Amino acid sequence: MSPYDPSAFPPFAVTVDLVVLTVRRHALCALVVRRGEPPFQGRWALPGGFVRDDEDLATAAARELVEETGLCAHDPASPAPGNGAHLEQLATYGDPRRDPRMRVVSVAHLVLAPDLPAPRAGGDANGARWASVTDLLGREDPAGRAGEEAEPLAFDHAVILADGVERARSKIEYSSLATAFCPPEFTVGELRRVYEAVWGVALDPRNFHRKVTGTPGFLVPSGGTTTRQGGRPAQLFRAGGATVLNPPMLRPEV
C-alpha cells in the first residue's frame, strides 16, 4: 500500500479555536460565544471554526477572529505593524472523543486584545460576550486543569482556555506582550494594572515604574500626558520595539 492511497490514512476535520483575552475593569476576560447548534447547543464556547481547504492555520485563525468578533488580528510572524491584536498559535487538541460528531483536531490560537467595546456575534453563534476567566474556569483547583465552573464551556474548551491563560500569564513575564492588552497609547499605571489583572496580584507602583521605564526598548514616550486615571498627569507611552524582557518582570509568589 502506497502512502498516496487516500484510504491509507483516516480523514480528520481540522478547526481553529480562539482564546481571545482582554483586560476589562481590572479583570482578565475571555471572549465566548453562545453555540447556536448542537452539540452543546446554548452553551458558551470559544469562537472557532473549520480550516478551509486552501488556508494556512494562522490565516484561518485571523479569519475566524474577524468573522466572529470583528477584531483585526496581527500575526507577529508577518511584522506589518497592523493595529490589530496579537495572535499566536497555542496548542493542538486531538482527543478522539473531544467532539461527539466526528474526529476533529483543533489548533487553538491565543489572541491578546485591548479593552474593546462589546463584540458582535457572527457565523453560527447567536451571542458573544466577554466573561471573566475566573468565572469561566471557577476557582482554579491546582490538581486538575479545569475547575468547577458555574456554566461549563462546550467540548474541552475549559482546558484550552486554561492553557491559553497560563500561556499569557507566563509570557508577559519575559516579553513585552502585556502592551498588546493596552490601547496604542497608555500610561505606566495602565500597563501595571494589566499585569495585576492577568496575574491577580498587586505590584508596587514605584518599582514597576522604574522597571518598565528602565528597560531599553520596552516603552517609548509619545510626548503627551493624560489625567484619565485621575491624580497627577501621567506620561503617555507606546510599545517599543523590544519583544523580550531581560531581566524578566518578576511575578510575586502567590
Added chain:
Amino acid sequence: MSPYDPSAFPPFAVTVDLVVLTVRRHALCALVVRRGEPPFQGRWALPGGFVRDDEDLATAAARELVEETGLCAHDPASPAPGNGAHLEQLATYGDPRRDPRMRVVSVAHLVLAPDLPAPRAGGDANGARWASVTDLLGREDPAGRAGEEAEPLAFDHAVILADGVERARSKIEYSSLATAFCPPEFTVGELRRVYEAVWGVALDPRNFHRKVTGTPGFLVPSGGTTTRQGGRPAQLFRAGGATVLNPPMLRPEV
C-alpha cells in the same frame, strides 16, 4: 447546511512529526530518518507518521517514537515514572502546500533523550541516524528560521527542527528538563556539558555547581560517585522532583 454534513468541511490528513534531541560528543543532535518513498525520496526527514483513527496525538507520537527508533517515551502529562524520554507537544504546521501529495496538518512533538546507541530504523524509513543540528540547519542565520544546510531536510522539517531546538534551548533555562538528556545517574559536570552543548557556550564549572546543587529539588544525591570523566571522583545525582527552576539558569549572551 448543517455542520453534521461531512461535505461541509474539507478532509485533512493529520500526522505527528518528532524532533528527537540528544547530546552526543558535546554536540546537540537530532534524529533523522532516510525517506524510502517519494516525495523527497532518499532525503533525510524527521521521523513521523499518520495519526490513527482512535489515537490521541500524544499517543501517536509515542507510538511513532517506538516504531521508528525503539525509544520509549514518557509523557509528562501522565506522571507514571517510566524511564523513557521526555515528550511534549511542540507546534502544528499546516501550510496548504507543505506536502505536495495532499493537505497534511502535522502536529510536531519534541522528545529529549539521553545519549543512546545508534537508533534502528523502522517503518517506511530505510535508515536512521543522529545528526548534529548545526549540520542539519547550517550556521544559523538570524533572519530566516532555516539556514543553508548541506543536505536539506524534507518538507518543512528544517523549520520544525529549528523550532524544536529553540524550545529546548529556552526551556532548560527555567526548568529541570536538561536532566532528560542525562542517564538516570549523572554528575554535575555531565549536566553542565549538556547545557554547554545545547546552548553552545562555556559555563563556569564552579558557579554552575553551586547553582544546581543549591536549587532545592533540582538534584538529589544518589550516594555513589564516579570517575568516568577523569579527575577527582564526582558525586552522582538523580533528577529531583522539582520541574521549575526559580531563579532560572542564566544563558550567557552570545
Added chain:
DNA sequence: ACAAAAGTGTTACAATTACACCCATGC
C-alpha cells in the same frame, strides 16, 4: 609529580524589594 576534573571561598557587581518622600492635578 603532574594533569584533570570536582568542589569551596571570596569579592565585586547587578537587580529587586520595601520603603520614605515629593509632584501635579481635580474637586
Added chain:
DNA sequence: GCATGGGTGTAATTGTAACACTTTTGT
C-alpha cells in the same frame, strides 16, 4: 485643602560573575 495617582531616592537583601584556591583521583 485634600485625595489621588505619578514619579524619584535610598538602604537592605538576594543572586550572579569572576576569579583564587583546595581536593582527589588516574597515569
